[in-house]
Every structure is written in C-alpha cells, then in structure tokens.
Amino acid sequence: MKIIFFFIYIFVFGIYSYSQKSEELIPSEAVTVFSLNNIKLLQKISLDQLVQYEFMEELQQELFDGSTKEKTIRDSGLDFDQKLNVFFGKNRNYLLSGITFGVSNESNLFAVFDDFKPVESYYKDIKWYDSYINSLLIKNNIAILLRVEPNSQKVDFMTDSIWYAQGNSSPWEYWDEDYKEAPIYGEDSALVSNPEEEMNNDTYNSEINMKNYYELRDSIQFSLQQFYEKQVLDEIFIQNKRLIMTDNRFANQLSHETEGSFYFDYSRKIEKSGDSFYFKGIMPAIYNNIDELYSENIILGDLVLIDNHLEFRMETKYNEKLGAIYTKLGDTKMDKNVKKYIHKNCPAFFVYKINLKEAYEKAFEIVMPILEKETKNVDLITNALVLDLLNEFIDKDALFDTYKGSFFGCFNGVKKISTTKIEFIYDEETFDYYEKETEAEEDMPIFTVGISTKRHEVPEKILNYLSKIASSRKYKQLRYINNQKGKEYYIMEKAIFNSAPLYMINKNGLFIMTNDEDLAKNYSNGYEDLAISTKELKKTEKGGILYGKIDLNSTVNLFPRDILSAKENELIDALRGKSGKIEITTTKTNEQCTDLNLVYDFKSENDGPGKHILDLINAIYVISR
Amino acid sequence: MRKILYILLFLPLFLTSCIEIIDDLSLNADGSGTFKYTINLSSSKVKVNTLLKLDSLNGKKMMKLPEIKTKINQFKTALASQPGISNVKIETNDIEFIIKLSCDFKNIEKLQESIKNSLASIDSEIKNSSDFSFNWVSWNGSKFERSIPDFSQNQLKDLKAEDLNLLNNGSYTLISRFYKPINKCDNQGASISKSRTAVMLKANTYSLTKNTKILENTIYLDQK
Numbered sequence: 001m002k003i004i005f006f007f008i009y010i011f012v013f014g015i016y017s018y019s020q021k022s023e024e025l026i027p028s029e030a031v032t033v034f035s036l037n038n039i040k041l042l043q044k045i046s047l048d049q050l051v052q053y054e055f056m057e058e059l060q061q062e063l064f065d066g067s068t069k070e071k072t073i074r075d076s077g078l079d080f081d082q083k084l085n086v087f088f089g090k091n092r093n094y095l096l097s098g099i100t101f102g103v104s105n106e107s108n109l110f111a112v113f114d115d116f117k118p119v120e121s122y123y124k125d126i127k128w129y130d131s132y133i134n135s136l137l138i139k140n141n142i143a144i145l146l147r148v149e150p151n152s153q154k155v156d157f158m159t160d161s162i163w164y165a166q167g168n169s170s171p172w173e174y175w176d177e178d179y180k181e182a183p184i185y186g187e188d189s190a191l192v193s194n195p196e197e198e199m200n201n202d203t204y205n206s207e208i209n210m211k212n213y214y215e216l217r218d219s220i221q222f223s224l225q226q227f228y229e230k231q232v233l234d235e236i237f238i239q240n241k242r243l244i245m246t247d248n249r250f251a252n253q254l255s256h257e258t259e260g261s262f263y264f265d266y267s268r269k270i271e272k273s274g275d276s277f278y279f280k281g282i283m284p285a286i287y288n289n290i291d292e293l294y295s296e297n298i299i300l301g302d303l304v305l306i307d308n309h310l311e312f313r314m315e316t317k318y319n320e321k322l323g324a325i326y327t328k329l330g331d332t333k334m335d336k337n338v339k340k341y342i343h344k345n346c347p348a349f350f351v352y353k354i355n356l357k358e359a360y361e362k363a364f365e366i367v368m369p370i371l372e373k374e375t376k377n378v379d380l381i382t383n384a385l386v387l388d389l390l391n392e393f394i395d396k397d398a399l400f401d402t403y404k405g406s407f408f409g410c411f412n413g414v415k416k417i418s419t420t421k422i423e424f425i426y427d428e429e430t431f432d433y434y435e436k437e438t439e440a441e442e443d444m445p446i447f448t449v450g451i452s453t454k455r456h457e458v459p460e461k462i463l464n465y466l467s468k469i470a471s472s473r474k475y476k477q478l479r480y481i482n483n484q485k486g487k488e489y490y491i492m493e494k495a496i497f498n499s500a501p502l503y504m505i506n507k508n509g510l511f512i513m514t515n516d517e518d519l520a521k522n523y524s525n526g527y528e529d530l531a532i533s534t535k536e537l538k539k540t541e542k543g544g545i546l547y548g549k550i551d552l553n554s555t556v557n558l559f560p561r562d563i564l565s566a567k568e569n570e571l572i573d574a575l576r577g578k579s580g581k582i583e584i585t586t587t588k589t590n591e592q593c594t595d596l597n598l599v600y601d602f603k604s605e606n607d608g609p610g611k612h613i614l615d616l617i618n619a620i621y622v623i624s625r
Numbered sequence: 626m627r628k629i630l631y632i633l634l635f636l637p638l639f640l641t642s643c644i645e646i647i648d649d650l651s652l653n654a655d656g657s658g659t660f661k662y663t664i665n666l667s668s669s670k671v672k673v674n675t676l677l678k679l680d681s682l683n684g685k686k687m688m689k690l691p692e693i694k695t696k697i698n699q700f701k702t703a704l705a706s707q708p709g710i711s712n713v714k715i716e717t718n719d720i721e722f723i724i725k726l727s728c729d730f731k732n733i734e735k736l737q738e739s740i741k742n743s744l745a746s747i748d749s750e751i752k753n754s755s756d757f758s759f760n761w762v763s764w765n766g767s768k769f770e771r772s773i774p775d776f777s778q779n780q781l782k783d784l785k786a787e788d789l790n791l792l793n794n795g796s797y798t799l800i801s802r803f804y805k806p807i808n809k810c811d812n813q814g815a816s817i818s819k820s821r822t823a824v825m826l827k828a829n830t831y832s833l834t835k836n837t838k839i840l841e842n843t844i845y846l847d848q849k
Contacts, residue, residue: 421668422721424647424798431800431823433647435723442671497674498720 022082022100023254025137025144026243027232029096030087033243033263035254036303037083077109078102079141083254087243090269093154094228098146103138113145122230123237135229139237148232150224158224159217171213253300262301262314267294292370295319312598321366323591329359329405330545330589335452337508338408339537340526341519347555348411349532350548350584351540356405357396364391401454411555412446412516419499444500448519450512459511463490463504489520544586544594552580552602643668644795644830648773651802652764656732666722668794673722690719696747697724703743704728709735733764769844771801773837795830799840805847812842 026033078084082102089096103109110116116129116136129136135146163171211219235241244251253261301314318326332355342349364387371384421440424433453459467478467490482488488507495502496515503520505512514520523530540547580602587595645665652658666673677690688696697715705713709731716725730736737760763770806821815826828839 417671419670421643421670422665422718422723424645424663424665426825429819431802431818431825440668442669444671497671499670499674 022102022142022144023085023244024242025100025139025142025236026085026087027089027096027098027146027236028241028243028246029089029091029232029235030243031089031265031268033085033087033250034260035083035085035262036260037258075108076112077105077107079104082142093151094224095149095151096147096232098134098144100142100144103141103143106138109143123233126237135233137233137237144236146229146232148225148229150221150228155217155221155224158220159213162220163213163216168213249298249300253302256302258302259305260303262299262303262312264299264301266297266299269294293319293322293367297322308602310600310602314596314598315593316596317593320591323589323593325359325363325366326589326594327591328362329354329356330594331355331358332404332406334537334541335406335509337510337526338406338450338452339534340508340528340531341448341450341510341512341523342408342410342532342537343412343527344530344532344536346410346412346532348548348550349409350546351408351537352406352546353540354405354545356403357400359405360396360400398455398458402458404452404454406452407450409449410447412448412519413554414443415446415516415518416441417444417500417515417517420494442499444496444515446514446516448512448514448516450505450510452509453511454509456506456509456511459504459506463506483521487521487524489524491520539583539585544588544596546584546586546596548582548584550582552582646795646797647800648798649800649802650762650771652733652769652804654804656764656766657730658733658736659727659729660736661725661727663726664724667718670720670722699747700743701726703746704739707735707739707742710739733762737762767846767848769801769803769846770842771799771844772841773797773799773833797828797830797833797840799826799842800824801842801844803844803846808845808847810842810844812840814839815842 023035079102085100087096087098087100110129113129113131113136115131116134117131119128119130121128121137123137125139127138129138133147137144137146244254247263247265250263253263296317296319298318299314299316301312304311304313330353332353334351334353338351368384368388371380371387374380374384419440419442420437422435423438425436426433463478463480467480470478470492478490478492480488480490488505490504490506492502492504494500500515501517503514503517505514505520505524507524508526512519519527537547580600583597583599583601585597585599643666645663645668647661647663647665649661649663650658651660694717697717701713701715704710705728711729713728714726717723728736730739761772800823802823804822807817807824810817810824812826814828815824817824824842824844826840826842832839
C-alpha cells in the first residue's frame with residue numbers, strides 16, 4: 001500500500017506543474033518524474049481549493065500564499081496544451097525538486113507566483129526570477145521552477161571542518177537553556193553588520209572568522225546551493241544534458257497517449273533500503289550497499305482515464321539478478337485459509353503473498369558472491385561476515401516455516417468497544433471524592449492482520465510464556481480462552497491505547513491479531529458462510545504478490561469522525577456519498593518485470609474527474625500519513 | 626488562571642468531548658487553604674491516544690506526551706518557587722490520562738498571583754494578554770466569590786454543531802470548602818453539603834460553552 005500511495009502522491013505533485021515540450025527542461029539528475037499530459041482536467045479547479053488540500057499545503061504554501069484568491073488553475077497563466085511535469089532527484093551532493101510547464105500568459109503567472117522577482121540571467125534568451133528558495137526560469141513559452149538544496153550532511157561536514165580548523169571549540173557546548181539568554185557569540189555576531197549582504201557575497205572569505213557557527217553554516221549552505229543550482233542549470237541550458245536526452249526510457253514513456261505518465265529510476269535512488277519493501281526484512285544493511293543489484297531497476301507508469309474509471313498502470317523492470325530474487329519471492333500460492341477470515345462485507349482488505357524462504361535462498365546465492373568481492377568497505381565486509389555466520393547457524397526451516405512471509409489485513413469498519421474509565425464518586429456528606437474504575441464504550445476502527453505459519457507451536461510457546469510474565473501486571477494481562485465450542489483465542493487486556501483488548505488467534509496455519517471481539521469470540525475458526533467468496537479472491541490467487549480492494553464509500557463513511565481534525569473531516573466529507581472502489585492488482589513476477597495496476601472506479605455526478613482525482617489522492621494522503 | 630485553564634482545560638476540552646474537571650478549593654479561617662485541580666480524560670483514552678499521535682490539529686502543532694509532561698513539570702517548579710505557595714504536587718496518570726494538581730496557599734491573592742507568574746514562566750506572552758489581570762476568586766472574610774474564565778468563542782466557532790453536542794458528555798465541577806458553616810449561596814444550581822461546610826456546583830461542558838457564567842457563585846458564611 002505504501003508504494004501505491006507513493007505513486008499516487010507523486011502523481012499529485014505532477015498535477016501542479018505542466019508544460020509543452022516543457023519536458024525538455026527536466027534535469028538529467030531527476031530520479032522521479034510525473035507528467036500530467038491532460039491538465040485540462042484540472043482547469044476548473046480553483047487555486048484556493050487546490051491549496052486547501054493537505055498534500056498541497058506542505059509543498060506549495062510558498063507559491064500560493066494568498067495570491068490564489070478567487071483564481072482557478074485556468075487563471076494561473078499555464079499553457080494547457082503542454083504537459084506539466086513534476087520531478088524529484090537526490091544525489092550525494094544535493095536534493096533537486098521542481099516543476100516544468102508551459103506558459104501562456106506571464107502576467108497571470110506572476111500574479112500567482114508573486115514572490116518571484118526578476119534577476120540577471122546567465123543564460124541567453126532565458127528570463128530568470130528568484131524567490132526566497134526557488135528559481136523560476138522561462139525560455140520562450142516554457143518554464144522550470146527549480147529548488148536545489150545541498151546535502152545537509154555535506155554542509156555540516158564542511159562547516160565543522162572550517163570551524164575546527166579555525167581553532168574553535170565545539171559549538172554544541174553552549175547548547176543549553178541559558179544559550180538564548182546569554183549568547184556566547186553576541187559580540188561576534190555584531191561584527192557582521194548585514195548578514196544578508198554577507199551571504200550574497202557568495203563565499204566564505206577572510207571575514208569568515210567573524211562568523212559564529214550558524215552564520216558560517218548558512219554561508220556554506222548558500223554557496224553550495226548557488227554552486228549546485230548553476231551546475232544543474234548549465235546542464236539544461238548550455239550543455240543540453242537533460243533527462244529526455246539521457247534516458248530513452250523516459251522519452252519513450254512520454255510518448256504514450258495517456259492522461260499522465262510516471263518515471264522512477266530506482267537504480268539512481270540513494271538510500272535504497274529505505275523503501276525497498278522486498279528486502280527491508282531480509283538484509284537491509286547489505287542491500288543498501290549493492291548498487292549492482294539495482295542496475296536497470298526502473299518503474300514506469302501510465303495514468304489512464306476512461307469515463308469514471310481511473311487506472312494507474314505501473315511496470316517495474318529490473319536486471320536478471322534482481323529478477324531472479326523477485327521471481328522466487330513471488331513463487332507461492334495464496335494461503336487458502338486467509339479466505340476464511342475475511343468477512344464478505346469487509347470494506348477494505350489486502351492479501352500479500354510471498355515466499356520469503358525461497359527469496360532468501362536466492363538472495364543469498366546472488367548477493368554473497370558480490371559481497372565476497374569486496375576488499376575495502378569495512379561495513380560491507382562486516383555485514384557479509386554476519387550474514388554468512390547467520391546463514392550457518394540459524395535454522396532457516398524453523399524460521400521461515402514460522403513466518404512464511406505472506407500476510408493479510410482487513411478493515412472491518414468501526415464498532416463500539418468496551419473499555420474502562422475512571423469516575424470520581426462524590427460523598428454527599430462532604431463532597432469528598434474518590435476514584436472508581438467503571439465500564440465505558442468508545443468507537444474504534446476494527447482491524448485484523450494475520451500471517452501465514454506452518455509452525456503454530458512457535459507462537460503458541462511465545463504466548464504461553466508471555467501470559468505467565470504478564471500475569472503479575474495490572475495492565476496488558478494475557479490470557480488463553482477456550483469457550484468449549486472449539487472457539488479459542490488469546491486476549492491481551494488493554495493492549496490498544498491502554499484501553500481496548502487485542503485478540504490473537506493461532507490456528508488454521510495463521511497467526512491473527514485483531515481488535516474484533518466478534519471474530520475472536522464467535523469466528524475463531526473462520527467466518528464460514530459469512531466469509532468472502534472464492535470468486536472475490538480469484539484475482540488474488542491468479543495474480544502476483546499483492547492484491548487489495550477498498551470500497552471507498554463504506555470505508556470513508558465508516559471511518560470515525562472524532563479521531564480526525566475538522567480539516568481532515570472536510571476532506572473525508574468530500575469523498576462521502578461517492579461510491580468508488582479501488583482495486584490493486586499485481587501480475588505474476590518474472591525475471592524481467594512485474595506489473596502493478598491500481599484501478600479506481602468512481603461515480604460522481606457533479607464533480608469533474610479532476611476534482612475527483614484530487615479528492616481521492618488527498619483522502620489517501622490523509623489516511624495514510 | 627485563564628491560561629492554565631487554556632493549557633490544562635481548554636486544549637483537552639477540544640481534544641476530547643468526555644472531559645471531567647474538578648476545581649476544588651478549601652479555605653481556612655486565616656485565609657490560607659488548599660487548591661486542587663483535576664482533569665480526567667479517562668473516558669476518551671482511545672481518542673486522546675490517537676490525537677497524541679497527530680502532528681497537527683486544525684493547523685496547529687500538537688504537543689506530544691513528553692512535551693506536555695515537560696511543560697507540566699516546568700509549571701510545577703515555577704509554582705513551587707512562588708512565595709506563599711507550598712506543598713505543590715502534580716500527579717499524572719499516563720494510562721488513564723488524569724492530571725491532578727494540588728498546592729497549599731497563604732491567601733487567595735497569593736494563589737492567583739502565583740499561578741499567573743508560573744504560567745508566565747512557561748509562556749512569557751501571557752503577560753501581554755488581557756487575561757493576565759483576570760481574577761477568578763475573591764474573599765473578604767465572610768463572602769466568597771468564584772467564577773471560571775470565559776471560553777474562547779473564537780475556538781468554538783471552529784467546532785461543528787455535532788462536535789459541540791458531544792461536549793454534553795463532559796463536566797466541570799466546582800467545589801468550595803470552608804472552615805465554618807455556609808449560610809447561603811447565590812447560584813440556584815449549587816448544592817450545599819450536609820455538613821454545610823462545602824458547596825458543589827456542576828455543569829456540563831456544553832452548557833459552559835453557551836453560558837460561561839453558570840458556574841459563578843457567591844457564598845456567604847455564617848457570621849456566628
């Protein structure tokens with residue numbers, strides 16, 4: 001779900017920018033690009049409405065700071081015949097983000113982008129505007145809005161190097177509560193008569209000695225930002241080194257006649273283990289270091305809109321080695337018992353089926369030779385040693401039979417759950433009061449998650465030991481319940497938010513955790529006739545590793561209002577009354593690629609598809625964050 | 626006091642509909658006494674726990690539990706250092722979300738002054754607020770007047786009607802205790818204890834939002 005949301009999120013950013021041949025201005029260092037080909041869909045949406053979306057608020061508040069009042073996207077000066085492209089990139093030196101788009105009316109554009117002021121341009125026929133942190137460059141009728149932020153670790157490193165080389169002591173020793181009231185560097189700061197002017201001097205020169213640590217850091221950050229921004233812009237406007245020219249796959253993706261397209265070059269992404277959901281659980285430290293494994297790893301996608309049917313079609317491509325691991329990962333069948341625990345009226349569920357053991361074996365076979373070649377990187381060699389030893393010592397059969405890797409999850413609506421509260425009881429004689437624990441009820445979303453296991457005795461052992469440990473505690477006591485009708489489960493009192501019980505069911509090859517009292521007490525063997533139909537799960541059985549389905553209407557309507565802020569409720573309200581369904585499917589994984597499709601069927605009589613798309617994306621953002 | 630109510634009462638009020646507040650003040654013959662203030666959110670544990678996980682609410686940054694505890698401790702330290710205040714205790718129950726503040730004071734004026742100063746020590750902007758001059762209790766030896774601050778109507782405007790209705794589940798209890806019998810009190814809703822040395826006045830939080838004066842009370846002691 002996380003990766004799906006990521007794609008959607010990227011798409012939303014894409015909605016903002018746009019261009020005709022505007023794609024030609026995308027820097028080659030962009031790792032992620034979303035291009036919205038048909039931004040006419042959004043032209044009726046007011047800018048005020050747009051900036052109200054929570055996802056926009058965080059990203060675009062600097063751009064739309066009151067200048068959007070009573071304007072629609074149509075009024076923003078964008079050229080609707082061009083694509084709007086949003087891009088992100090990160091390398092070891094800097095973080096890059098921005099949008100490229102076509103411009104039909106510059107005065108309208110600057111009525112919205114009113115923080116930008118013209119500055120002298122280094123490039124022929126290019127108009128250059130700056131705001132506090134962004135640059136906007138316009139070439140004929142296309143524009144790029146660019147932000148370059150130097151790698152903060154690099155900035156820290158350079159600042160520390162210069163700071164200590166000057167013979168200064170640690171700046172952090174003054175970092176205590178008194179620091180603000182009695183600044184150590186008060187006199188030094190006073191010597192810098194105009195910090196802004198100082199920064200504009202572009203370098204840390206002889207006056208550097210007068211700067212305190214933070215001023216020095218600011219100067220270095222500013223200088224690096226200028227340096228890297230120039231590097232990026234030189235590549236675009238002088239060297240003609242742009243993404244569309246450096247990556248044919250991107251150029252090819254843009255040629256698709258769809259509503260939008262998506263490009264994500266995972267092989268160039270830094271910090272891969274951060275969101276590599278496949279390997280996060282296996283060998284994260286090692287996978288983070290093996291660029292070789294990720295070469296040619298790219299995700300390409302299309303957004304297709306047909307009537308009330310919105311579809312994201314994504315294809316993940318990879319090299320043979322990674323493909324071999326992925327293939328093993330997906331080489332499993334759906335656990336038939338999962339079906340028993342998904343209620344036929346369940347408004348949202350997902351099933352994730354992987355073969356962790358096979359994937360581990362294949363990964364070990366592929367990765368170890370790569371690691372064994374390493375002779376210098378101490379971290380990597382250490383990781384390799386640990387991995388090799390673990391592989392020798394651990395009983396992998398026991399481990400992977402206990403946790404096979406497959407799991408499922410359901411949202412079963414919102415129910416009143418029994419909790420306790422403290423009441424103050426008053427003595428009528430004196431009005432003295434004392435505390436008394438009494439029964440209470442609260443609304444709670446009901447969730448169920450379960451993993452497949454061949455070794456049910458292992459969780460059983462853990463639960464038995466835990467129940468003994470917990471027996472002396474006032475809170476979170478763990479008990480085994482057998483109601484003599486074949487219904488058995490464990491219950492941990494006050495496990496959730498110190499108030500609601502958590503139930504655990506360990507049978508039928510599944511270990512299930514849920515806060516659904518009904519499931520635990522009445523259906524611990526499964527829902528039987530009330531379970532989801534085989535037909536409903538057919539796609540899960542035939543498809544790849546992930547299948548998910550959300551009845552948007554039921555889910556949104558059931559979600560408790562009072563745990564959301566007023567603003568979030570507004571957004572959820574925007575989806576209420578619309579009967580939409582989201583379905584996520586994946587194809588069987590092979591050695592070259594995996595396809596992932598997200599289909600959203602919506603029914604909306606009043607709003608255009610653009611509004612619907614934004615509402616959906618925003619709701620997912622609100623719910624998922 | 627308004628600010629402490631804002632911090633200890635007002636915020637939780639809007640974080641949860643099921644808040645219980647007990648504002649308990651005991652007065653001795655020499656004007657000294659004991660002040661106890663209890664906030665009970667135990668009937669909304671799920672909701673409070675959920676809200677504590679939010680980064681922001683209605684566009685404002687949400688404090689996390691450690692931050693809230695730090696603020697409370699700062700307040701406690703500041704209050705304990707005030708002249709005329711002693712025996713300051715703050716108990717927090719993180720599981721049930723109950724906060725109990727208690728302290729002894731030399732006289733009513735010292736109590737009010739100390740609370741204001743303590744609040745100012747954790748938020749210097751309070752001094753500039755008109756609320757800073759607000760006094761919620763007075764005592765002249767025979768007549769005792771109590772009130773609670775106005776609730777911020779601006780904040781309430783952001784609440785939907787259905788949310789306001791949920792405030793019906795919350796309560797604010799005002800207890801005043803004395804060293805000798807009570808003769809009478811002005812507020813018709815108040816109850817006098819059988820011992821006639823304590824007065825209790827209770828309102829639900831919804832009613833308070835509609836009429837902040839319903840907890841105002843003037844209590845007259847026997848002159849014998």
